[in-house]
Amino acid sequence: MKELVEYIVKSLVDKPEAVEIRETQGEMATIIEVRTAPEDAGKVIGREGRIANSIRAIVKAASAKQQKRVTVEILTEDREAK
């Protein structure tokens, strides 16, 4: 799932080299944290979160066969999840 998020996020930003993706496997859920260059965060989130929500929907569909829930969090500069 990390690869999927990484591909999408790196394709959306101007600075793919600054993208960091961290996957944390819990027992019940997997959390994928996305960090970008500060000026790129908006490109991943989109207007009213449209792009971020679409990425979440794609990840959800891709992980439908797994038992675990996968959440995608996009972290901005101040580390506040959006």
Added chain:
Amino acid sequence: MKSIIMKGKSVDEAVEAALAVLGVDKNKVNVNVITEGKPAVMGIIGGEEAEVEVVEQGSAAEEANQSLQNILDKMGLLAIAEVAGEVEGEVKLAVKGEDMGRIIGKDGAMLKSLEIVVGAIIRRSTGVMTRVHIDAGGYMDKREKALQRLAAEVAEEVERTGVEKAMPYMEPADRRIIHLFLQDNPKIKSYSAGEGKERRLVIAPK
């Protein structure tokens, strides 16, 4: 889309060399710098070569198709994306294969998510606003025909009674299909009224 990785004494030199190999203009490629390199002392000692990846830009449709295919592959779905049509500012892609239900999603929601993401990707890479339509297993095509049938029925009723009629709530993309379908009807007009989730398409006599 062709791409090549090239080394050179500087980023500029590496890019020049890559362009010569690809045989394309600089404004037709995207350049990713892998390493900036360092100049050698007095031109001989030490130094590190610069390395760049130069990717030839395809048309918006080709780029959109490649992005969609990459996403479907990484989702683990058995599906093939192909370009179904391209006009100015608009790209149509069609997906074939297994797992159609998951690609379509509930009421086409997955197709919409894919359209948003692929649209954003090619807007960044081409710098041009392009509307991306994605269909899977003919779903959107059937949906469009169903909406047009519904609109034709209501238009007929409005024409007969002379009283305008509001349609149930529809997504903007669905309203667009009906507006386009009715725009050439000489006796009927359509408009949208209301805001947000209250917005309704109204079919009225001209």
